[in-house]
Amino acid sequence: MTPTWVQLANLLAAVLFIFALKGLSSPKSARNGNLLGAAGALLATAVLFVSGIPLANILLILAAVLVGSAIGWISARKVQMTQMPQLVALFNGVGGGAAALVAVIEYLEVGGENKISLAATVFTVVIGSVSFSGSIITFLKLQELMTSRPVIIPAGKWVTMLVAALTVVGAVWLVISPQIWLLVALLVLSLIFGMLFVLPVGGADVPIVISLLNAFTGLSVAASGYVLNNVLLIIAGTLVGASGTLLTKEMAKAMGRPITSTLFGAFNGTTAGNTSTGGDRPVRSGGPNDVAIMLGFANKVILVPGYGLAVAQAQGTLRELADLLAARGVEVDYAIHPVAGRMPGHMNVLLAEASVPYEQLKEMDEINPEFASTDVVLVVGANDVVNPAARTDKSAPIYGMPILNVDQAQQVVFLKRSMRPGFAGIENEILYDQKTMLLFGDAKDSLNKVVSSLKNL
C-alpha cells in the first residue's frame, strides 16, 4: 500500500501540474509555469524512489532514467528553433509509446482477471500506439524525411476503416477473452492505424494533428493510471487530454479549418494538392537594387516573415533592414500570421530570438485593414499564409484559412528561393500579378544585398 505521505506528495505534484498549465496560458507567467510543472514531475519521481515501495531491478531502472533524461535534455537543448515542432511531435510519440508499453507489461504481470482494469489496459495500448506511430509519421513529414504532401493510398479510406474496425473488434475480443497473441495483434493494428490516420494529412494541417495526438497520449496516460491505480497519472493524463482537445479546437479555429476536414480532407479528395497552373507563366523578377529603391522611398512597409526566413536564419538581417527603413522615416510593421512558421506562435518565438521589438509584431486581425494603405509589402519566405486561393478557390486545400491580405497593397515583393509552391503544395496567384516583384535567392543573401543597396541609396 502506498504510504500517506507519498500520496500527499503526489497530490502536490498534481497541483503543480495544474499551476503549470494555468501559467502557460499567459505570457507573463508562462516560463515560471513550465518550471512549476518540471518541479512537480521531479517531486513525484524522486518520492517514488524513496517511498519505501520495494522496487526490483533498481539499478536498471536508475540507468534507464538517467540515459533517457540525458537524451531528452541534450536533444531539447541542441535542436534548432526552426526544427522544434518535429521534436515536440517526437517527444509526444515516445510518451504514447511508453504508456502503451506500461500497459502491456501490466498485462503480462497480472493478466486479465479484472475486466474493467483490462478494458483500461486495452484502451491504453490502442491509444498509446496510435499516438506513437502517428507522431513518428508527423515527425518524418516535418523533418522532410518524407513528403509533406498528403499521401493518398489507393482505396485508403476503405483500408483505414477496415483497420479501425479490426482494431475495435480485437479490443473487445481481448477484453472478453484475454490472450497474448491477440494483444500483440492489437498492438500491430493500432500502430498501422496511427500511420493511416496521419498519412493523408497535408503539411499545413500537421500542427493540428500534433496537438490532437498530444491529447491522445494524455488520455492513454490517464488510462494507464487507472490500470496501475495511480491517481497522479490519472490527473496528469486527463489534464493533458482535456486541455489538448481544447487547444486542438482553438488551433483549428485560428487556421480556419474544421477539425473533421483536417483529418478526413484527404479521404474525400479535397486535398489533391496539384492545382498546378503551369510553371512557364511569366513573372516579374528584380534585383536587390530595385527592391531597395521600392522600400527606401515608400511611406509605409509591412514585412511578412515566413518559415523560409527562419530556415535561412535571416531574422537578424530582416531586423537590420527594418531598423534602416525606420531610420529613413518609413513606417515599418511585421505582419504575423497565426500559423506563420510551422505551428501557431512559432514565428513569434523565432522573431523574439532575433530581439525584434514586441510592439512591431502585429497579429493578423490587427494588420489586415492596413494593407490597403500600404505601399510595399515584403514577403520573406512565406507563401501559403498570403495565398488568396484561401479566399477564392474552393478546391484549394487551404480554402477557408484566414490569410494576410497582401494582395491589397500597392506593391508586393517576394523573396523566394524558387517558384516552388509552399508547404501546402499549391500555386500562389499573387506571384504572377503585375504589381508583384520577385527576388530569387536565399533569404539571408537577398536581405543582405538589399540592406547594402539601401545603405548606398
Added chain:
Amino acid sequence: MDGVALLTIFILSIFVGFEVVSKVSTVLHTPLMSGANAIHGIVLIGGITVTGSATNPLEITLGVIAILLGAINLVGGFVVTDRMLEMFKPKKPVARSDDGGAA
C-alpha cells in the same frame, strides 16, 4: 482506491483541464502544447512502477524501454518548452516601449 473514486477524479480533472487553458492567445499555443506534452511524460513513474515488479527478462526489457521513452518525453518536453519561453522575457517590451512609439 475503488473505481468510482477514480472515475470522480477523472471527471473532475477533465473540467479542470478545460478550465485552465481557456482563452489562450495564439502566441502561446505552441509553448502550451509543448508544456502539456511534457506533463504526460509523467508516465515515467508508471514505467518505473511496472519495472520495479517485473520478474522475467521480457517484462524487464520492455520496462527499461518504457522508462527510457518516458524520461525522454518528460525531461526533453520541459527543457524544450523552457527554451521557447526564454524568448518571452518580460524585460524587453518594457525597455523598448519608448523607441517603439517614436518609430
